[in-house]
Amino acid sequence: MTSGARSGRRPGRSGTRDAILDAARARFAEVGFDRASIRSIATAASVDPALVHHYFGTKHELFAAALELPIDPQTILAQFAAVPVEHLGEAIVRAIVSIWDSPVGTPAVAAFRSLLSSGDPSLARSFLLEVVLKDIRPRVDSPPGTGDKRAVLAATQLMGLLISRKLLQLEPIASMPVDELAVVVGPTLQRYFTGDLPLQD
Template sequence: MPGGGDATTKDTLTTLTTNAERKRPGRPPGPSDTRERILTVARELFARNGIDKTSIRAIAAQAGVDPALVHHYFGTKTQLFAAAIHIPIDPMDVIGPLKEIPVEDIGRTLPSMLLPLWESELGKGFIATLRSLLAGNDPSLFRSFLQDVITKEIGSRVDDPPGSGRVRVQFVASQLVGVVMARYILELEPFKSLPIEQIAETIAPNLQRYLTGELPGLS
């Protein structure tokens, strides 16, 4: 792996725990009934309308509070989403650094960044939430996250030919969700015990092809 990419990945992973401990989405001080009412409304609106089409103002109005209070309790909309689905980190802490990664390196950077995160203590909370969502608790929230957040942040960078960005990102998501299912949920051996570096190196070329290569039906 190129040294620069490794340094970026390590720096990102180092800051994730610090940011999570600092922010702790969904755990600010304040009346618990107000916070829970906001979270309940947020889950309903995120599931019904998606993240992109749900505003802080709409959540506040339905919860009967001032929008400033929602920001005070939860920060940004993605932090509120993280709190609503009980994951311990702001998704943008993971996705944001990818904006600085050259498009041709994203396929390698993604698994190198995500696999160590999934193996960490923070990752256990994410895996538990994903297990619940995929089991049918509310898959619409996870679908909204993939379509509204991931596609918006990454899809526009790989939208060649025009209109292909969304499906490219979905191919990547299918590979990564498959890794989570096989390693952490189904716990298939020997895949469960493989070194994470081996998995990252193995799937990286596929991920990069999904992002920037020629795909049947997209040319």
């Protein structure tokens, strides 16, 4: 930062918002979601931290905006907290696919396509490991030390399902009803979550 730079309100609403988004993307890519603070993002954007909250609310909402997601991922993930761990697989497939097929599905899939083709996997990796899987990993950590592996294995199944249904549009997956997909694919996720796998802690 030059000696003449200072925190405060930048001229023009869109310029301030864009500066915050640019700083957020850079910071999230550099250190990940957990280690990127609102204050550090505000400093990089040369604005007061209050402006970050004013434009974007929470850090999760800022992350969603930085990734151009049409919905705050916490809105989706919160509903899994009450699901018994032995039913997580089917519940996750049903909820995630329902969102893909909803009106917000098209921009959501476009955002993931953009992340995957960006050439820089850091934002996508941070989103997957530090947001999507963060609350699931401790719930499936049995035996202790295997939670990370179980959650990532399940994520590979969901990513394959997304690519097959929405990007490649492979039949019959592309047109299979959500409930049928949940019943068919859910047990595979559940095996990764709670099944007897040859995992080492």
